[in-house]
Amino acid sequence: MAPKVLVVGSGGVGGIAALALTKNGKSETTLVVRSDYDKVIKDGYTVHSVTYGDIENWRPKHVSKSVQDAAKEFGPFDYVVVTTKNIPDGAMTCEDIIRPAVSSNTTIVLIQNGIGIEKPMIEQFPNSVVLSGISLIGSSNINCVIENLHKDHILLSPFNNPNVSKELAEEKLHEFASIYQNEDKKVNEIVLESDSRRSRWEKLIYNAVLNTTCAMTGLDVNRCQMNGSNATLFGPAMDEVLAIAASDGVVLGPESKQKFLHIGDGLFYSPSMLIDVQKDQLMELEIILGNPLKIARENGVSAPILSLLYQLLKMKQFKIRESKGLVKVDESQFKGKNSDEYPEIFAACNKNGQ
């Protein structure tokens, strides 16, 4: 029987993942579609993809309105592919989002950015194989129109879960690769890696530095560079990422830094966190800066620029969280109190908020 795959997250990456799996025909794919459910059931998606061509009214085999519904209607799942944003300080952790669809035999595939994203997964689902997917696709899904600009290209590797055998992890890695990989590697390409850390730290050079600065300043990468930030901010902050990565066993050379300093030359591109801020959406702050800075602290690596960026962005995130009702500020609780004690007063008022 073909493996059952649930794709959670129907943005640009999730939509293309569901399409790739469906096209390849080696698995039975269910996609969770929340707000656009009725539209997708009725008309499907319009796809403009350099990888898979132009398709009208496309729908994966199964579509469910929630993870709960998917588990009831089309489970149990052999694979749960997570392509949502990863925002531990948001309304719901990724662990809680996928929980209804995870059984003891489920392999979890995290096609997401960031460092340390496997830790809470393994903590919550200790017997699951957890795979790392790093998508190098440029893809968006706006009003059920999926636009995919680059070839679908995924770096796939096992995360280290001490509770499962290496053999099992390898088996799942290869099985998932085989159900995703088209027979013609010119179409899409799954690249297997033995360890995700190098690729993740490398991608973090971009995300921890350019993405965060743009979110703070409201400028795209190139406009930051007009203000001299390659020399005064981006470069020194990237050196901090390289130092933390090295303390985690991943040595990235200066060519990695040069690559990301120039990756957007001339493109006037707005990175995801900037778009999040512009749309008053939560940012993937903890997995992009919070977790790497925890590693820096554990390993005694100094990272003053990233630390200040993190503090400022945490406050910016606080504003977005407050606007979404995720934290509440009862100003009357703070009257007459010493501001040194505000964090404790705030924590007492928001037992679930940070």
Place this chain on the structure above:
Amino acid sequence: MAPKVLVVGSGGVGGIAALALTKNGKSETTLVVRSDYDKVIKDGYTVHSVTYGDIENWRPKHVSKSVQDAAKEFGPFDYVVVTTKNIPDGAMTCEDIIRPAVSSNTTIVLIQNGIGIEKPMIEQFPNSVVLSGISLIGSSNINCVIENLHKDHILLSPFNNPNVSKELAEEKLHEFASIYQNEDKKVNEIVLESDSRRSRWEKLIYNAVLNTTCAMTGLDVNRCQMNGSNATLFGPAMDEVLAIAASDGVVLGPESKQKFLHIGDGLFYSPSMLIDVQKDQLMELEIILGNPLKIARENGVSAPILSLLYQLLKMKQFKIRESKGLVKVDESQFKGKNSDEYPEIFAACNKNGQ
């Protein structure tokens, strides 16, 4: 003959200054009112002032639509009082704004925030006495309604201008104090100081740290403090201000730091730069961070937190400047170029920008 005074800047501070001078009756006051000119000529201001009471339809003796008009109609002026925001990277420097009203005998009174604001004034008007005014009034002027919450209280001192004699500076200092000071010190209070630097550096503890952080994060001071910023950001950044001040000969003790860490406890107050950002208005960035950091560099004082805040705010200011047409970005000029060279390419395209 009564000295002629021109007040430039009709915000909360300028409106109250014109009122104080008028009420005291020892000078002939002209106020420059740009956008509200017709309204003020017709109806005057509504004043709600703890200092001067509630007044309807108040107008100073003379009102002019521009500094040029004022100079023609009511000059030459003995005093030009500058209460505008001080934004050297804005549409017009303060020097250029007041130039039409400054003659060789004019004393310039800068009732403005910041460090180093006298330098370009003395450079442009080498023979003028330049006085420092630090206003401790809480005052706003919105749609010709002036709300003044605290007693009108000004710290007045001479700036050091090597081209004018100390005697002349002292004479002007006392004359200006006498035309502003009400006979009853309970009404308003001009406090004379021999040097402005101590008071300016002290006020900068607030402005360089709390004001800037709020502008970056979008949070008021108290919400920043809920995120622990007293310990992790405000305190360490204030230490940097104290170190730069000390290198400039002003030793401020830890009690100054404690005072400003707690000055807003319980008030949920949005500082001026935050309001500027919210209104897409230019910030007083150069006089609040740029100039102090120049002094830090000259004196070899390390200020990593303030430096990064400055860089980030400079980019935020860039965005505001671009939205106002003060700088232009022709994206086509940057295509195919190395981003390390963007500052030069940008400078070449914006010879008057920056």
